[in-house]
Amino acid sequence: MSPVPKGWKTLDKDLSRISRIELATGSVARSIIGRAIAVAFLLVAALVAAVVWGAQPNLLLVIAATVFGSYMALNIGANDVSNNMGPAVGARALPMGVAIVLAAVAESAGALLAGRDVIHTISYDILQIETVTNTQGLVWAMLAALIAAAGWVNLATWVGAPVSTTHSIVGGVLGSGIAALGFDAVNWPLVAMIAANWIISPIMGGVVAAAILAFVKTQIMYQRDKLAAAVRWVPVLVAIMAGAFTSYLMIKGVDRLFTSASSAVPLAGLGVGCLTYVIAAPLIEYKARGMENRNRSIKALFTVPLIISATLLSFAHGANDVANAVGPLAAIVHATQTGTSVADVAVPNWVMVIGALGISFGLFLFGPKLIRMVGDQITKLNPMRAFCVSLSAAITVLLASWMGLPVSSTHVAVGGVFGVGFFREWYMKRRRQRLKTSQPKQAAFPAEEVRRRKLVRRSHFLTIVVAWMFTVPAAAALSALLFTVMMTFAG
Known part of the structure; x- marks a missing residue:
């Protein structure tokens, strides 16, 4: 074979550099295009508000509220939905593109089909509505809360921390509410419960996830006949999942789908769970035929249930958390139209559509x-x-x-990921200790190797915990500042 000419090496290096430049250019272009589409969506939302509002008074205020409500919806899609689809993508059950499309459809369906017709506009009654007499001040307070919450979620997304959008809007309402109405207007016992939620939610999610993983390992993965154990238990787990989602949606009161008495919730969950088991059991048994009695086969049986559960999570999230974007906007529209403030207001269809589309665009x-x-x-x-x-x-x-308990779905989901990781760490450490006891002559791992074998990244753990702790106070401080500035310029 003849030697490769020297000049070709330079050409190869130049081509490599050009390829890297193309990749970098494409990455920058995608970022710019994404921002341009987001701005276009905000402009369309403003145009819709202008057309719907027409010649009614306070047109500019309603347009501004619509823009920032749409901005909040974009940030919910960019940050919150990751908790639903992140595990499925990380597990390689879904490619990123399919996961985004699936989540966008489920989120929009949840918001439009199961979103509440009537929303608690003061964010879990953080402000005692009976003390509010200055309707104009309430409107400015809601606008400041919306801007502050959206800004904080945007910052958290840029840093790479999944935060609770519910806590963000609660912090925004808290800050502007104090600035507008004073400390007496705040429901402090509820604020204390929300603060306790910072600890309750991730711990509950982590403990339950670790317990489920421990059950799966002991009852399926460590059995002699793994495949038979999986055929027996996976349909049960899928049925529990279906029943839990049914009960959760009924408790949340998805009025657009159905209304029911509280006594019917456990019966509905049990009924759906039993029906799901009847359907899932033969399907899983059929899929298991011909599979080898290996861990890889067992994990494959969980793929379809995982995709279904992630889709259901997105549907439930869209039904519940669209209120974080459209709730303050609906309060502003109602107060501007009627000149009165009430705890519950009907959400106009155009407001709900903007919230649903905003979440989907933010996700995309x-x-x-x-x-x-x-x-x-x-x-x-x-x-x-x-x-x-x-x-x-x-x-x-x-x-x-x-x-x-006012738990956050974001904290629960991320806490579940940490719970799975920390359980695996604990279990591996326990195995090493047993091995050391049974084989004392075996050399122990060096400290550096022990650190390398950590299964949870501590840097992400600390970043997320700090972001959670600062969400309410940061959003509150920013909202109070914005409200003060608004009122200064407003007169």
């Missing part, structure tokens, strides 16, 4: 960053572990709703 344009972080960068996930996270989120939120 900016969601992949947080999806990768939740799915890939906290701990290593496979379909089995990711299903444990999704099932944990459904069960934990359901239990918390029954107990009246």
Whole structure:
């Protein structure tokens, strides 16, 4: 073979550099295009508000509120939805593009089909509405809260921290409410419960996820006949998931789908769970035929249930958390139209559509960053572990709703990911200790190797915990500042 001419090496290096420049240019272009589409969506939302509002008074105020409500919806899609689809993408059950499309459809369907017709506009009654007499001040306070909450969620997304959009809007309402109405207007016992939620939500989610993973390992993975154990237990887990989601949606009162008495909730959950088991059992048994009695086969049986659970999580999230974007906007529209303030207002259809589309656009344009972080960068996930996270989120939120605890779905889901990772760390450490006891002559791992074998990235853990702790106070401080500036310029 003849030697390669010297000049070709230079050409190869130049081509390599050109390829890297093309990749960098494409990355920058995608970022610019994404921002341009987001701005276009905000402009369209403003145009819709102008057309719908027409010649009524305070047109500019309603347009501004619509723009910032749309901006909040974009940020919910960019940040919050990662908790639903992140584990499925990290487990390689879904490619990123399919996950985004699936989540966008489910989120929009949840918001439009199951979103509440009537929304608590003062964010879980943070402000005692009976003390509000200055309607104009309330409108400015809601606008400041909306801007502050959206800004904080945007910052958290840029840093790479999944935060609670519910806590963000609560912090915004708290700050502007204090600035507008004073400390007496705040429901402090509820604020204390929300502060306790910072600890309750992730711990509950982590403990439940770890317990489910421990059950799966002992009852399926460590059995002699793994495949037979999986055929027996996976349909049960899928049925529990379906029943939990049904009960959760009924507790949340998805009025557009159905209304029911509280006594019917457990019966409906049990009924749907039993029906799901009847359908899932033969399907899983059929899929298991011909599979080898190996861990890889067991994990494959969890793939479809994981995709279904992630879709259900997105549907439930769209039904519940669209209120974080459209709630303050609906309050502003109602107060501007009627000159009165009430705790519950009907949400106009055009407002709900903007909220649903905003979440979907935010997911499409900016969601992949947080999806990768939740799915890939906290701990290593496979379909089995990711299903444990999704099932944990459904069960934990359901239990918390029954107990009246104001947990955050974001904290629960991310806590579940940490719970799975820390359980695996604990279990591996326990195995090493047993091995050391049974084989004392075997050399112990050096300290550096022990650190390298950590299964949860501590840097992400600290970043997320700090972001959670600062969400309410940061949003409150920013909202109070914005409200003060607004009132100064307003006269």
